Amino acid sequence: MDLSSINPILLLASLMVAATPILLAAIGELIVERAGVLNLGVEGMMITGAVCGFVVAVSTGSPWLGFIGAAIGGAFLALLFGILTQYLLSNQVATGLALTLFGLGLSALIGQGYIGIKAPSFPDWHIPLLGDIPIIGPIVFQHDPMVYVGLILVAATWWFLHKTQGGLVLRAVGENHDAAHALGYKVTRIRILAIMFGGACAGLGGAYLSLVRVPQWTEGMTAGAGWIALAIVVFAGWKPWRLLLGAYLFGGMTVLQLNLQAAGLAIPVEYLSMSPYIATIVVLVIMSAGRAPRSLGRIFHASR
Amino acid sequence: MTMKTLLAGATLALGFASGAFADAHQTKVGFVYVGPVGDGGWTYEHNQARLAVEAEFGDAVETVFVESVPEGPDAERVMSQMALGGADLIFTTSFGYMDPTINVAAKFPDVKFEHATGFKRSDNVSTYSARFYEGRAVQGHIAGQMTTSNIIGYIGSFPIPEVVRGINSAYIHAKAVNPDVEFKIVWAYTWFDPAKEAEAASVLIEQGADVILQHTDSTAPQAAAQSAGNVVTFGQASDMAEFGPFPRVSSIIDDWAPYYIARTKAVMDGTWTSTDTWDGIGAGMVGIGEISSAVPAEIKASAEALRDSLADGSYHAFTGPVNKQDGSAWLAAGETADDGTLAGMNFYVEGITGDVPQ
Numbered sequence: 001m002d003l004s005s006i007n008p009i010l011l012l013a014s015l016m017v018a019a020t021p022i023l024l025a026a027i028g029e030l031i032v033e034r035a036g037v038l039n040l041g042v043e044g045m046m047i048t049g050a051v052c053g054f055v056v057a058v059s060t061g062s063p064w065l066g067f068i069g070a071a072i073g074g075a076f077l078a079l080l081f082g083i084l085t086q087y088l089l090s091n092q093v094a095t096g097l098a099l100t101l102f103g104l105g106l107s108a109l110i111g112q113g114y115i116g117i118k119a120p121s122f123p124d125w126h127i128p129l130l131g132d133i134p135i136i137g138p139i140v141f142q143h144d145p146m147v148y149v150g151l152i153l154v155a156a157t158w159w160f161l162h163k164t165q166g167g168l169v170l171r172a173v174g175e176n177h178d179a180a181h182a183l184g185y186k187v188t189r190i191r192i193l194a195i196m197f198g199g200a201c202a203g204l205g206g207a208y209l210s211l212v213r214v215p216q217w218t219e220g221m222t223a224g225a226g227w228i229a230l231a232i233v234v235f236a237g238w239k240p241w242r243l244l245l246g247a248y249l250f251g252g253m254t255v256l257q258l259n260l261q262a263a264g265l266a267i268p269v270e271y272l273s274m275s276p277y278i279a280t281i282v283v284l285v286i287m288s289a290g291r292a293p294r295s296l297g298r299i300f301h302a303s304r
Numbered sequence: 305m306t307m308k309t310l311l312a313g314a315t316l317a318l319g320f321a322s323g324a325f326a327d328a329h330q331t332k333v334g335f336v337y338v339g340p341v342g343d344g345g346w347t348y349e350h351n352q353a354r355l356a357v358e359a360e361f362g363d364a365v366e367t368v369f370v371e372s373v374p375e376g377p378d379a380e381r382v383m384s385q386m387a388l389g390g391a392d393l394i395f396t397t398s399f400g401y402m403d404p405t406i407n408v409a410a411k412f413p414d415v416k417f418e419h420a421t422g423f424k425r426s427d428n429v430s431t432y433s434a435r436f437y438e439g440r441a442v443q444g445h446i447a448g449q450m451t452t453s454n455i456i457g458y459i460g461s462f463p464i465p466e467v468v469r470g471i472n473s474a475y476i477h478a479k480a481v482n483p484d485v486e487f488k489i490v491w492a493y494t495w496f497d498p499a500k501e502a503e504a505a506s507v508l509i510e511q512g513a514d515v516i517l518q519h520t521d522s523t524a525p526q527a528a529a530q531s532a533g534n535v536v537t538f539g540q541a542s543d544m545a546e547f548g549p550f551p552r553v554s555s556i557i558d559d560w561a562p563y564y565i566a567r568t569k570a571v572m573d574g575t576w577t578s579t580d581t582w583d584g585i586g587a588g589m590v591g592i593g594e595i596s597s598a599v600p601a602e603i604k605a606s607a608e609a610l611r612d613s614l615a616d617g618s619y620h621a622f623t624g625p626v627n628k629q630d631g632s633a634w635l636a637a638g639e640t641a642d643d644g645t646l647a648g649m650n651f652y653v654e655g656i657t658g659d660v661p662q
Contacts, residue, residue: 005511014510018503064453108340116523116546213532214498214524219340220372221522223497254500258507261490262457267464267651268660269491 006259012139016147017168019251021213023220023224025229026028027157028201034161034238036174036295040096042202044047044103044225049074049203050210051107054114054217056114058209061123063211067146067204070211074178074203075196077103084197086188089299090233093101100226108219122146146208149152151244153201158240170194174293178302187300235281237290250280331393332394333357333371333564334386336379338398339496339522341593342372345521346495346541346558347371350397350420353560360565364572375400383408387415393571395564396420397588398495399433399464406431416576418567425578430564435584437465437473437646438614440517441558441621442592443538445610446554447515448478448485448535449603459501459518459525460491463661465649466563467519473621473652477610479655487656488513498524509535516551528554536598543593555593561587582643585615622646627654 023188025042032039039045042077051075057066080098098204124144125131161167170190172180177187209225228250236242253276260272310640314321337356339347354367368391370382379401386394387408393416397406402422409429411419417429425431447456456478460467471489478485488511490504494642501520508516518525529535529551537547539555563581570576583589592611594606613619624635629652635641650660 002456007510010510014506021499061481108342111342116344120462153644209499214502214527217525218344218498218522218524219342220496221498223494223499225499255503255507258490259511262488262507262511264488264658273491273493
């Protein structure tokens with residue numbers, strides 16, 4: 001065993017990168033669930049975002065346009081879910097699962113001509129001054145911009161939910177849609193917007209994989225990241241900052257266990273492989289899980 | 305993405321739907337894949353072989369496939385469905401389908417099954433595999449000489465004999481040309497997860513590896529090596545030529561087409577029997593992808609000589625003296641490993657650090 005071969009600075013830096021796709025998808029799903037909608041199609045929206053982002057980035061040569069394309073692609077797929085569940089009142093669980101299957105198939109179809117192509121590079125930012133601080137600089141301030149977009153989204157989500165009227169309305173819709181409706185809020189419209197925001201974020205998370213993390217298009221490349229994002233929302237008790245902690249913990253343990261394996265730590269590999277899941281669940285459960293929004297997953301119809 | 309390919313896809317889908325009404329005299333061949341056909345690696349090559357079967361027999365054969373089938377109860381369901389759907393021959397193309405294949409085969413005695421890389425057979429279940437370890441020997445030979453840090457990173461999938469064999473073979477031949485070489489092995493516990501494979505490759509590179517060998521199916525480690533800049537990789541299962549000439553300097557290519565065609569022919573002729581096939585470079589089941597210009601000429605020449613000696617049988621990749629990891633003797637000088645030991649290999653050879661997860 002040679003633990004000295006693990007560079008803690010590189011470890012912490014790659015933690016932030018490893019956590020970003022899950023973080024982006026999870027923060028979107030958090031808003032959706034706080035609005036009282038359970039969308040299990042995160043995986044499908046992520047992979048659709050991954051392929052849309054890749055296609056746009058390759059054809060325009062701009063990763064930024066790629067991310068915008070990914071957000072639009074994810075939001076579009078989410079809108080489909082929104083129309084089905086909010087206007088046609090279909091079952092949210094079944095529709096969400098179907099959305100995942102649909103997204104996986106659709107992305108494979110769209111991506112057919114794009115296998116084996118390289119994505120345009122998305123350089124890391126070396127933030128002036130901050131990036132030059134020893135130790136902290138390389139860990140926190142020398143990443144690609146999407147890492148910071150993820151962090152800003154978490155902060156913005158917290159601020160929106162707790163400091164703005166819009167956030168209050170959104171939470172009211174999620175807690176008791178009948179009361180919110182009685183007060184004159186447009187429950188369905190608010191939920192559709194939340195669902196589309198969730199889809200856009202999932203799309204960004206997927207595109208982070210296909211444009212930055214991997215970076216190339218491969219069918220089925222999200223490989224379950226969307227389900228982990230869903231789980232982290234629940235274990236974080238629907239709270240943005242805990243969600244950040246959960247995502248970083250998961251990303252960190254994933255990177256750490258690979259590092260420990262490579263360094264030859266004498267712990268059976270099976271335990272190391274399961275450690276990200278266990279650590280995330282244990283920590284977030286110990287912090288006492290939050291309460292689910294009361295109207296989560298319930299169908300709303302103005303006449304009932 | 306053009307409208308034309310979209311339409312082609314839609315036409316193809318319609319074709320599959322109408323295929324259900326095809327006449328009963330066609331031989332129907334099913335394929336169960338562990339990853340998507342577009343993975344660029346393992347499943348891609350199996351699918352190429354499926355297309356070769358279609359091209360060979362034309363209308364006499366109908367093929368069906370299901371991709372991304374998890375290794376477990378789901379696989380049994382998919383196989384049963386195929387058998388009920390009239391398949392005469394079913395290829396199950398991943399190690400983890402071993403028990404499901406045996407179970408389903410017992411229920412459908414008239415259907416022939418072919419399981420890749422496994423070791424359990426029955427009257428209607430054959431097994432087939434390729435001697436990938438011969439290709440690993442060539443990789444190790446090149447890798448040992450290309451590394452400057454003397455650290456070679458190895459991304460393992462699952463600790464099964466096939467993967468352990470590859471690690472041992474690569475190590476023996478890297479060590480033979482570079483006594484200081486060290487292997488760092490990471491188990492990904494997946495055949496296909498591009499993000500995790502990229503992660504594993506980055507970790508190995510951060511810990512000093514400048515050659516990455518992978519036994520997972522996606523091209524993500526190639527991309528990770530490419531962005532690192534000075535790291536050598538090898539294509540796995542498929543040529544992965546799009547990453548050549550550097551970082552990808554060579555590859556192991558699986559060529560299943562001749563085998564699939566021969567076995568389909570046997571079913572059509574009624575001559576199919578349960579067999580165990582294990583072919584290597586010589587029979588063409590394992591190919592060595594072109595050694596790129598990034599490899600110095602003399603290394604390339606000696607690697608090709610090694611490849612040819614493996615192909616004509618004059619050299620065996622496991623030739624003694626070789627000790628097991630704990631120092632106990634395994635092969636005496638000049639002795640070669642028998643297939644039984646290789647098929648169940650669950651130990652490292654001397655010099656590799658760490659344990660095989662049990």
